Amino acid sequence: MRENKKTAGASRRKTGRRHPLATVALIAIGLGVTGGAYAAVNTSTASAETQIAAQSTIEEGEKLFQANCATCHGMGAAGTDSGPSLIGVGAAAVDFQVGTGRMPMQMNGPQAEEKPVQFTDEQVKALANYVASLGPGPSIPEDHLTNGGGDASNGAELFRINCAMCHNVAGAGGALTEGKFAPALDTVTGVHIYEAMVTGPQNMPVFNDLNISPEDKRDIITYLQYVQDNRSPGGFELGSLGPVAEGLFIWIFGLGAIVALTVWITAKSN
Amino acid sequence: MSTATTPEAPPTTSTAVEKKGGFTAAAANYIDERTSVSTMVKELGRKIFPDHWSFLLGEVALYSFVVILISGSFLTFFFQAAMTPVIYDGSYVPLKGIEMSTAMASTLDISFDIRGGLLMRQVHHWAALLFVASIGLHMMRIFFTGAFRKPRELNWVIGFVLFILAMAEGFTGYSLPDDLLSGNGLRIIDGMVKGIPIVGTWISFLLFGGEFPGEVIVGRLYTLHILLLPAIIVALIALHLLFLVVHKHTQYPGPGRTNMNAVGQPVLPVYAAKAGGFFFIVFGIIMLIASFFTINPIWNYGPYDPSPVSAGTQPDWYIGFADGALRLIPPGLEFVWLDRTWSFNILIPLAALGLFIVLAMIYPFIEAWVTGDKREHHVLDRPRNVPTRTAIGAAGVTFYAGLWAAASSDIIATHFKLTMEGVIHSLQFVVIVGPFIAYFVTKRVCLALQKKDRELVLHGFETGRIVKLPGGEFIEVHEPLTDYERWRLVSYTDYEPLMIRPNSQGRITVGQRLRAGFSRWFFEDRISPVTKTELEAAHGHHDTHHELDEKSAH
Numbered sequence: 001m002r003e004n005k006k007t008a009g010a011s012r013r014k015t016g017r018r019h020p021l022a023t024v025a026l027i028a029i030g031l032g033v034t035g036g037a038y039a040a041v042n043t044s045t046a047s048a049e050t051q052i053a054a055q056s057t058i059e060e061g062e063k064l065f066q067a068n069c070a071t072c073h074g075m076g077a078a079g080t081d082s083g084p085s086l087i088g089v090g091a092a093a094v095d096f097q098v099g100t101g102r103m104p105m106q107m108n109g110p111q112a113e114e115k116p117v118q119f120t121d122e123q124v125k126a127l128a129n130y131v132a133s134l135g136p137g138p139s140i141p142e143d144h145l146t147n148g149g150g151d152a153s154n155g156a157e158l159f160r161i162n163c164a165m166c167h168n169v170a171g172a173g174g175a176l177t178e179g180k181f182a183p184a185l186d187t188v189t190g191v192h193i194y195e196a197m198v199t200g201p202q203n204m205p206v207f208n209d210l211n212i213s214p215e216d217k218r219d220i221i222t223y224l225q226y227v228q229d230n231r232s233p234g235g236f237e238l239g240s241l242g243p244v245a246e247g248l249f250i251w252i253f254g255l256g257a258i259v260a261l262t263v264w265i266t267a268k269s270n
Numbered sequence: 271m272s273t274a275t276t277p278e279a280p281p282t283t284s285t286a287v288e289k290k291g292g293f294t295a296a297a298a299n300y301i302d303e304r305t306s307v308s309t310m311v312k313e314l315g316r317k318i319f320p321d322h323w324s325f326l327l328g329e330v331a332l333y334s335f336v337v338i339l340i341s342g343s344f345l346t347f348f349f350q351a352a353m354t355p356v357i358y359d360g361s362y363v364p365l366k367g368i369e370m371s372t373a374m375a376s377t378l379d380i381s382f383d384i385r386g387g388l389l390m391r392q393v394h395h396w397a398a399l400l401f402v403a404s405i406g407l408h409m410m411r412i413f414f415t416g417a418f419r420k421p422r423e424l425n426w427v428i429g430f431v432l433f434i435l436a437m438a439e440g441f442t443g444y445s446l447p448d449d450l451l452s453g454n455g456l457r458i459i460d461g462m463v464k465g466i467p468i469v470g471t472w473i474s475f476l477l478f479g480g481e482f483p484g485e486v487i488v489g490r491l492y493t494l495h496i497l498l499l500p501a502i503i504v505a506l507i508a509l510h511l512l513f514l515v516v517h518k519h520t521q522y523p524g525p526g527r528t529n530m531n532a533v534g535q536p537v538l539p540v541y542a543a544k545a546g547g548f549f550f551i552v553f554g555i556i557m558l559i560a561s562f563f564t565i566n567p568i569w570n571y572g573p574y575d576p577s578p579v580s581a582g583t584q585p586d587w588y589i590g591f592a593d594g595a596l597r598l599i600p601p602g603l604e605f606v607w608l609d610r611t612w613s614f615n616i617l618i619p620l621a622a623l624g625l626f627i628v629l630a631m632i633y634p635f636i637e638a639w640v641t642g643d644k645r646e647h648h649v650l651d652r653p654r655n656v657p658t659r660t661a662i663g664a665a666g667v668t669f670y671a672g673l674w675a676a677a678s679s680d681i682i683a684t685h686f687k688l689t690m691e692g693v694i695h696s697l698q699f700v701v702i703v704g705p706f707i708a709y710f711v712t713k714r715v716c717l718a719l720q721k722k723d724r725e726l727v728l729h730g731f732e733t734g735r736i737v738k739l740p741g742g743e744f745i746e747v748h749e750p751l752t753d754y755e756r757w758r759l760v761s762y763t764d765y766e767p768l769m770i771r772p773n774s775q776g777r778i779t780v781g782q783r784l785r786a787g788f789s790r791w792f793f794e795d796r797i798s799p800v801t802k803t804e805l806e807a808a809h810g811h812h813d814t815h816h817e818l819d820e821k822s823a824h
Contacts, residue, residue, distance in 0.1 A: 152366075153365055156364040156368075156572060160450065160572050160575070165578065165579050165581055169450060174580075174582050174684065175679075175680035175690050177689075177691065179683070179688065181683070182581065226363065227364075233382070234388055234392055234563070234567060235561065235563045237564050240570065243451075243584050243590075244582075244678040246396075247590065248587075250396065251587070254556075258551075262323040262330075265548060266322060266326070
């Protein structure tokens with residue numbers, strides 16, 4: 001447990017170093033022993049506190065896991081015939097799968113589908129922490145990456161190139177082979193979009209940080225949120241399904257209305 | 271020319287008229303004296319148009335075309351048909367700073383930065399969908415009622431060409447914005463062209479001015495879209511309507527309606543007023559749809575770029591059947607032979623669709639040859655009375671509908687929670703076996719309906735009233751039809767299969783044999799209309815019932 005926490009802490013510091021402020025911190029360390037010692041005491045007490053909190057949620061998560069997930073994923077999440085091992089999938093995978101209601105899985109269809117979420121937010125966090133404690137994996141993204149503060153047009157372009165072939169340009173969803181499908185993205189939250197990209201649930205590929213950088217991921221989320229928040233300027237969207245919906249609409253409602261009127265006009269004269 | 275036939279009025283009377291009618295009369299007179307338009311108005315105004323709702327479908331097509339012309343002219347003021355790359359800097363945030371063609375940028379400007387532009391775009395596009403759809407329905411009406419028979423075969427062909435031109439207009443039109451969706455469509459066309467052996471690649475390079483997508487295609491499509499195709503369409507519509515006036519309108523069978531007359535309203539004044547009103551109804555419906563429903567949201571699709579393809583990509587509905595054919599063709603039909611790739615997965619659909627279109631276009635001539643019918647027909651057939659034709663039509667509709675549905679196979683799969691493979695295989699079945707099933711079922715249904723009609727004519731309606739005869743026998747009282755009702759049911763011509771006759775050399779040619787075979791197939795199952803003698807016999811029988819009925823009632 002301790003080791004895991006340390007690697008998590010290390011990785012957090014590592015990502016921090018990329019941050020512009022990391023240089024400042026580095027200079028601060030180099031400046032003097034006093035300052036350095038003070039900083040060390042300060043962070044160690046802070047991490048000790050979070051560690052205690054994490055420890056208790058991990059235990060709670062383990063209990064929840066044994067009760068709800070172990071039938072398929074095995075004791076210690078080592079995997080069974082009816083569910084894969086979760087060691088190393090990371091907190092992001094659990095938060096995505098449980099937070100969108102996909103897990104615990106029901107009914108063996110072509111793919112695990114979204115259902116009403118069965119756990120509270122704390123329970124989901126606890127499960128995530130527990131699975132994250134089993135092995136390093138992608139963690140739950142930070143708020144500034146998922147709150148939609150990026151560049152929508154860059155995101156739109158990346159979405160068209162990387163995602164539209166499965167999810168449709170407007171995020172309306174699309175079919176894959178053998179009954180599998182890429183779902184519509186009109187209601188999904190920023191955090192879950194990010195997690196979907198880093199964990200690649202089921203038939204979705206993983207988009208790691210080399211593939212699409214965290215900033216680009218933020219832009220994609222910004223674009224999807226723009227589409228979610230701004231309904232079509234042209235009126236009702238007919239499900240954003242494109243020409244199929246438009247064609248059916250004109251035959252059924254357009255021509256239907258007109259035929260009804262022709263009947264009415266000619267009936268009047270008789 | 272015809273001024274000579276209208277006697278010039280002496281000047282005195284003409285001033286008298288002026289005084290009486292005021293300005294309008296004077297103006298009318300002025301125009302008439304110079305154009306002799308009154309003869310035409312008189313001639314046209316007296317034309318009779320029978321009244322039936324299905325006769326208005328062609329008008330719907332005409333009116334949507336007018337709406338297309340009006341809204342399209344508006345769009346030409348702002349659209350720029352160039353593929354020069356620009357950086358978009360309009361109001362739509364998710365495309366700001368993206369490189370795109372001038373065509374795409376100007377279409378976005380029409381949508382977001384020009385007052386009324388988006389509405390006009392949507393009016394134009396919805397009207398185009400309605401245009402082709404109403405042509406389709408109009409064609410089905412013509413087909414199933416046999417309105418294409420002599421003397422109207424040529425008008426069927428003209429109408430069919432109009433249908434194809436309308437599809438071409440639609441395709442060239444929705445490719446103009448140079449967005450991702452239409453670019454994918456063009457890429458498919460490019461692929462189909464390139465699939466043609468030997469010349470395909472050359473044709474493709476000719477069309478696109480080099481390797482796809484090039485920088486010229488939008489400009490070329492624009493010329494076709496706003497100049498050449500509309501000009502041909504307008505000319506053919508004029509010819510289509512001219513033929514309509516020359517031939518008189520057809521009418522459904524009914525009392526007093528024969529091949530020699532046309533029963534209905536004269537064009538002036540009521541019919542013309544109604545038609546004018548109907549134009550505004552059609553216009554109004556298009557405006558309503560366009561104000562409330564998004565069509566072709568190019569801002570979602572983004573600019574064309576050959577690498578991305580969206581899920582759920584399909585063409586506008588009327589091109590769907592071609593896309594569907596490509597989706598249904600099984601894989602593995604492509605091979606290399608003589609150092610060339612032979613793409614039968616493209617050639618077979620192309621050939622099948624070409625054959626289907628040609629057969630539908632020349633159907634009037636095929637039927638005339640098979641039936642040997644050389645008479646003129648101005649009274650329409652009730653579809654049930656020509657079971658074979660109706661069944662052929664149903665088969666054709668099934669084939670087309672199967673292909674059309676296949677264009678949205680992926681959307682069917684996701685929305686009905688089916689597998690893609692399952693949908694494709696079922697639609698392959700629908701397209702290949704479906705037409706045969708439709709043929710047999712329709713034919714049986716037609717024959718059954720005819721039998722029912724025959725029953726009705728001979729014995730009248732069932733009233734559900736059971737009476738007991740003095741002898742103890744129970745019978746149901748039947749209400750005889752009125753003469754008007756009966757007329758509709760019995761007045762159709764019955765054909766018999768063609769007999770093989772030796773030609774002048776006393777020989778029976780292969781063509782003759784073939785024709786007789788087809789004719790037998792066309793007419794083998796039929797139910798002849800009730801003859802006069804049958805009717806009289808049946809009625810004698812009925813009268814006795816009536817008497818008995820009367821007696822038992824007392």
